Amino acid sequence: xxxxxxxxxxxxxxxxxxxxxxxxxxxxxxxxxxxxxxxxxxxxxxxxxxxxxxxxxxxxxxxxxxxxxxxxxxxxxxxxxxxxxxxxxxxxxxxxxxxxxxxxxxxxxxxxxxxxxxxxxxxxxxxxxxxxxxxxxxxxxxxxxxxxxxxxxxxxxxxxxxxxxxxxxxxxxxxxxxxxxxxxxxxxxxxxxxxxxxxxxxxxxxxxxxxxxxxxxxxxxxxxxxxxxxxxxxxxxxxxxxxxxxxxxxxxxxxxx
Numbered sequence: 194x195x196x197x198x199x200x201x202x203x204x205x206x207x208x209x210x211x212x213x214x215x216x217x218x219x220x221x222x223x224x225x226x227x228x229x230x231x232x233x234x235x236x237x238x239x240x241x242x243x244x245x246x247x248x249x250x251x252x253x254x255x256x257x258x259x260x261x262x263x264x265x266x267x268x269x270x271x272x273x274x275x276x277x278x279x280x281x282x283x284x285x286x287x288x289x290x291x292x293x294x295x296x297x298x299x300x301x302x303x304x305x306x307x308x309x310x311x312x313x314x315x316x317x318x319x320x321x322x323x324x325x326x327x328x329x330x331x332x333x334x335x336x337x338x339x340x341x342x343x344x345x346x347x348x349x350x351x352x353x354x355x356x357x358x359x360x361x362x363x364x365x366x367x368x369x370x371x372x373x374x375x376x377x378x379x380x381x382x383x384x385x386x387x388x389x390x391x392x393x394x395x396x397x398x399x400x401x402x403x404x405x406x407x408x409x410x411x412x413x414x415x416x417x418x419x420x421x422x423x424x425x426x427x428x429x430x431x432x433x434x435x436x437x438x439x440x441x442x443x444x445x446x447x448x449x450x
Contacts, residue, residue: 226244227248244279245257273303274300274307277297277299277303278296278300278313281297281300281313282313285317285386286386287374287377287383288371288373288375288378288384289374291317291321294314294318297310297313298310298314301314308334308337311337312334315331315334315345316345322367322370322404323366323367324352324353324363325363328350328353331343331345348392348393352391352393355393355440359436359440361437365433369428369431369437372431373424373443375427376423376424377445382408382410382412385407385408385409389405389406390405401441403442403444404442405445406444406446407448408446408447417445
């Protein structure tokens with residue numbers, strides 16, 4: 194039996210993974226899982242530390258995330274691929290896409306037959322703005338899964354060509370995106386990661402890169418406007434290049450009921 198199947202039978206990790214799929218968390222279940230994770234970590238169990246890290250993320254406890262993560266990363270092996278992937282997904286709630294991508298790629302390297310790890314790693318790298326990295330990994334994806342198109346396959350090359358045309362690097366685009374994500378972490382707001390809108394709209398012979406960030410919280414229109422103004426101030430303070438400011442746009446979005 195593969196390590197993936199073995200760990201999916203572990204109700205402890207499956208419950209944590211399931212909890213992450215719900216916008217509103219069951220706090221009683223969360224408390225029970227925290228107690229169980231504490232028991233595992235007392236046995237110096239890497240899964241226990243990773244579980245505590247994930248649960249801290251769901252609670253928005255950023256200090257505990259770093260503490261438990263460092264404890265977990267002291268040792269891991271192939272059997273921990275599922276735990277790493279679960280932790281990686283929890284980081285995306287708060288926009289830590291770069292670390293999530295690196296961890297998901299590590300999970301794939303530990304369990305290379307589990308293609309959904311590669312799928313998610315590519316997606317998370319795209320969410321960081323590292324589309325040249327996306328292009329490299331899509332080559333690997335196409336070789337291993339030639340009959341299933343990745344969600345970034347249709348647009349990644351267009352984005353790269355647009356970035357090259359505007360002379361914008363992955364690093365510059367990532368910096369722009371992270372300004373918005375950092376602002377959300379500052380306000381302890383979470384992201385509907387699967388609904389992030391990345392596109393290349395056109396109007397009146399003009400094209401731009403659009404990055405729409407949907408929030409899980411149902412904020413008022415006034416609060417959304419306030420966030421947009423605060424984001425504009427952060428962008429100004431960052432002293433971004435004129436070409437980046439003119440052709441690359443990040444905005445917060447409300448999820449319509």
